[in-house]
Amino acid sequence: xxxxxxxxxxxxxxxxxxxxxxxxxxxxxxxxxxxxxxxxxxxxxxxxxxxxxxxxxxxxxxxxxxxxxxxxxxxxxxxxxxxxxxxxxxxxxxxxxxxxxxxxxxxxxxxxxxxxxxxxxxxxxxxxxxxxxxxxxxxxxxxxxxxxxxxxxxxxxxxxxxxxxxxxxxxxxxxxxxxxxxxxxxxxxxxxxxxxxxxxxxxxxxxxxxxxxxxxxxxxxxxxxxxxxxxxxxxxxxxxxxxxxxxxxxxxxxxxxxxxxxxxxxxxxxxxxxxxxxxxxxxxxxxxxxxxxxxxxxxxxxxxxxxxxxxxxxxxxxxxxxxxxxxxxxxxxxxxxxxxxxxxxxxxxxxxxxxxxxxxxxxxxxxxxxxxxxxxxxxxxxxxxxxxxxxxxxxxxxxxxxxxxxxxxxxxxxxxxxxxxxxxxxxxxxxxxxxxxxxxxxxxxxxxxxxxxxxxxxxxxxxxxxxxxxxxxxxxxxxxxxxxxxxxxxxxxxxxxxxxxxxxxxxxxxxxxxxxxxxxxxxxxxxxxxxxxxxxxxxxxxxxxxxx
Ligand SMILES: *Cc1c(COP(=O)(O)O)cnc(C)c1O
Numbered sequence: 283x284x285x286x287x288x289x290x291x292x293x294x295x296x297x298x299x300x301x302x303x304x305x306x307x308x309x310x311x312x313x314x315x316x317x318x319x320x321x322x323x324x325x326x327x328x329x330x331x332x333x334x335x336x337x338x339x340x341x342x343x344x345x346x347x348x349x350x351x352x353x354x355x356x357x358x359x360x361x362x363x364x365x366x367x368x369x370x371x372x373x374x375x376x377x378x379x380x381x382x383x384x385x386x387x388x389x390x391x392x393x394x395x396x397x398x399x400x401x402x403x404x405x406x407x408x409x410x411x412x413x414x415x416x417x418x419x420x421x422x423x424x425x426x427x428x429x430x431x432x433x434x435x436x437x438x439x440x441x442x443x444x445x446x447x448x449x450x451x452x453x454x455x456x457x458x459x460x461x462x463x464x465x466x467x468x469x470x471x472x473x474x475x476x477x478x479x480x481x482x483x484x485x486x487x488x489x490x491x492x493x494x495x496x497x498x499x500x501x502x503x504x505x506x507x508x509x510x511x512x513x514x515x516x517x518x519x520x521x522x523x524x525x526x527x528x529x530x531x532x533x534x535x536x537x538x539x540x541x542x543x544x545x546x547x548x549x550x551x552x553x554x555x556x557x558x559x560x561x562x563x564x565x566x567x568x569x570x571x572x573x574x575x576x577x578x579x580x581x582x583x584x585x586x587x588x589x590x591x592x593x594x595x596x597x598x599x600x601x602x603x604x605x606x607x608x609x610x611x612x613x614x615x616x617x618x619x620x621x622x623x624x625x626x627x628x629x630x631x632x633x634x635x636x637x638x639x640x641x642x643x644x645x646x647x648x649x650x651x652x653x654x655x656x657x658x659x660x661x662x663x664x665x666x667x668x669x670x671x672x673x674x675x676x677x678x679x680x681x682x683x684x685x686x687x688x689x690x691x692x693x694x695x696x697x698x699x700x701x702x703x704x705x706x707x708x709x710x711x712x713x714x715x716x717x718x719x720x721x722x723x724x725x726x727x728x729x730x731x732x733x734x735x736x737x738x739x740x741x742x743x744x745x746x747x748x749x750x751x752x753x754x755x756x757x758x759x760x761x762x763x764x765x766x767x768x769x770x771x772x773x774x775x776x777x778x779x780x781x782x783x784x785x786x787x788x789x790x791x792x793x794x795x796x797x798x799x800x801x802x803x804x805x806x807x808x809x810x811x812x813x814x815x816x817x818x819x820x821x822x823x824x825x826x827x828x829x830x
Contacts, residue, residue, distance in 0.1 A: 339802060340391040344819045347378025395802045397745045403767055403775050407717045407748035407760025408503070408551055410581045410603035412690075417677055418606065418670035427669045432661035436642055442665065443641035447634045449672045450618075453599060456683070457577075458590030459620035463629045465663035469578050472598025472617030473509040473545070475630060475658050479596055479621060480543050480572045481513060482628040482655035493542040493571070499528045501552055501752040506545040506576055515542060522754040526552040526709035526719075530561040537569040547576035548592070549583065551752040553694065553714040553760070563593025572596065572625070580604045581764070582691055582716035585684025595622040601664075605671035616667035627652040632662055689765035690716040693772060697761055700776045704783040708755045716764070722757025730786045732757040734794035737805060741798045742778050 332339050364370045380388065398404070404411035422428060430442050450462045463479075466472040477496075484493050496510035500522040507517040520532050528546060544566050548556045556562070566573050575589055577597040581604040589597050601607045602615040609615065621629055631654045632643045643662065647654045678686060691714075698718040702711055706723040722732045736746035736759075748760035763772060785793050798804065 336394070337802065338391050338394070340388060340395070342819060343380070343388060344378050345822070346384070346388065347380045349374060349376055349378060352379030352381065399766070402743060402745070403763065403771055404745045405747045405761045405763055405775070406745060407553075407719070407762040408578060408751070409609065409748070410579075410600070410690075410716070410762060410764055411609070412581070412603075412606050412764040413766040414606050414608045414670070415674065415677065418673040421673040422666045422669040424669075427665060430665065437640075440641055443634050443643065445672060446662070446668055447636065447641060449668050449675075450634070452672065452675050453618055453620055456584060456588070457594075457597065457599070457620045458588035459594070459597070460590075460623040460626040461621050461629050461633075463619045463621065463633070463658070464616075464668065465630065465632065465657070465659045465661075466598065466617040466619060467659060467664055468615040469576075469598050469600045469603075469617045470505040470509065471658065472600075472619045473505055473574070473576065474512065475617075476574050476596030476598060476619045476621070476625075477509050477513055477515075477543070477545075478630070478655050479619070479625045479628040480574065481515075482653065483572065483625055484542055486628070486653060489570075492539060495536075495538075495540045496542055497533065497536055497544040499546060499550070501526075501528075501550055501754045502545060502547055503551060503576060503578065506547070510543075510545060520544075524709070526550070526554045527557055528562065530558045530565055533562050534565050537565060537571070539570070541566075541569055541571045543572040543574050543595075545574045545576060547579065548589075549579045549715040551579075551760070552709060552755070553717040553719045554709070554712075555583070555587075555715055559592050567593065577620075578603055579716060582687055584687045585680060586687055589620070590622065595625050596620070601667050601671040606674045607667045607670040614664050614667060616664040616671070618663075628655050630654050631657050686765045687716075690763075693763040693765060693767055694718045694761070696769075696772055697763055697776060701779060701783075704780060704787075705759075708758075717760055717762035719752075719755060720759040720761070721755045722759070724783070725757065725786060728786045728789070729791045730794040732759055734797065735759070735782065735786065737797035738782055738794045739778075741793075741800045742782070744775065744778065 399411050453462045466475045496515040498507045499520040510517050563573050572595040575594040575597040577599045598617045598619045602609045632645045705720040708721040739746050
C-alpha cells in the first residue's frame, strides 16, 4: 500500500505552501549565528525568500523532508516470529522522505553551491585542477568498461585487462621505470605502496632491523612523513634552505647505515625543480638507501624529464592530477606507483600478464617467482580512472602531453610575472615550474592576512589558491593555474588579484576581514568545526518555543 501524500503544510524552508512560516524559521536560524547564512540580510534589498536570484539557499534534508510523506507500508505479516534475538528495531527508522522533484531540487541546489573546475579557474596549488575532458568521460561510460565486475572470469574482460596493460606501459614509458603497480587508489595510498616495496626490499637484504630512518624535507606534503611513520619508520627532517631547494650536503649529513630512504617531491612544493636531484639520488644509493619521489607534481615535467633518469626508485602518479581524471571528495582517485628495477620484484599483486595471446591477472604471491609484498586493494583498483587516464594520453599523443606540461609551466610563470610587482616571492624572482609560490611579506601592515585575502577571492567568484602550504613559507599562497586556462581567463584572474592587492594596500581592510560577503555561507569557524564537530542533526526547536 503506497503511502504517498502531498507535502504537509507544516513550517517549511521556502517556496512552499506556508512561505511566511518558512521564512520565520530561516530568519531565526540566520539571526542565531553569525556564521550561518549570508543571504537575505547581506544586500541592501533583502529578498522575501532569502534566496538571491539563482543563488538559492538550501536547508538540510532533515529540515525539509518528513518521515510520513513517502515510502511503502506493508501489512504486518501473519504469524511473524522475529529471529534476531531481541536486536530487531522496534522504533521508526526516521529517514526523511521527499518527492522526486523535491529530492532533485535539493541535490541540484546543493551542487550549485559547490565550486568545481567546470565552474571556473581553480588555482589550488599542488592539486593540478585541470579540465576533465568530456571525451574521457564518454570512454569511461562505455558499458564494456563501466559494467565489468571484478569477479568476472578473465576470458570475459580481455579488453579491460588490455587497457590496464596499455596504461601501465604508458606510465612506465613516460617515467622510464621498470614496472608499475596500478591498484593504489590515491596519491597517499601510492606512497604507502611504494614505501612498502622499499621496506620489503630492505628486509630481503636482511637490513630490516637496522635501516629504520626515512628522510623527509621540511617542505614535504604532510602525507610523506605520515606514510613513513605509519609503517614504522622514524622520520628525520631535512631542513629547509632559503633558496627553496634541498641541498645534497644537507642530505649527506643525515645519511648512514640506518637510513632506508628519502621521500622527495620533485618538482617540489615551492614550485621549483630540485636542481641537485641527480646528486641526491647518487648519495642515497651510495648509502644503500632508496629514493622515493612524490610525483604529485608530475604535470610540470611529462615528456620533459623522466624520473627513472633522475635515479628515482619509486614514485606515485596521481591520475587525478596529471592525467585529468576527476578529484572526488576523497575519491575516486588513482595513484599508480612506478618502480625501478631494484624494487620491481616486490611490486604488489594483482598485475596483468600476457600469456599465449591471452591477458591474465596474477592474483596470488605464489603464482610468481618474484617477491610481491602483498596487495593494496581487495580487487584491481579504479577502472574508470584507468580508462580516463588512457583516453587523455591517447588523445594528446606524446607531443600533446609534452605541450600540456610546457603550457602549465608557461601559465604559472605568466601569473608570476604579472603579479611580481605587487606580491612577494619567498625565493627571489626566479622562474617557477607549474605553480607559483608567494608569501605574505607584501601584506605587512595592511591588517589583511593570507586567509582574509583568500576569502575575498571567493567573493570575486574564484576558488582560493592553496594557503599556508608549504609550511616553510610564511603565509604561503600557492597558485597552480594548469594548462587548461586560456590567456583571457588568466588575464581576468590576474586583474582580479591585482585589484584585490591594491585594495589591501590602500587600506580597504573590510573587503577582506569580513569576506566572503556573497557566498552561500559566511566565514566559517574552522577551528571550532574541527575541535567540536556537530555530527548529529537534532531537530530545531519549534519557532514558538524558540521565541519564548
Ligand atoms: C596531492 C598530493 C599528495 C596526495 O595525493 P592524494 O591523492 O590526495 O592522496 C601527496 N603529495 C603531494 C605533493 C600532493 O600534492
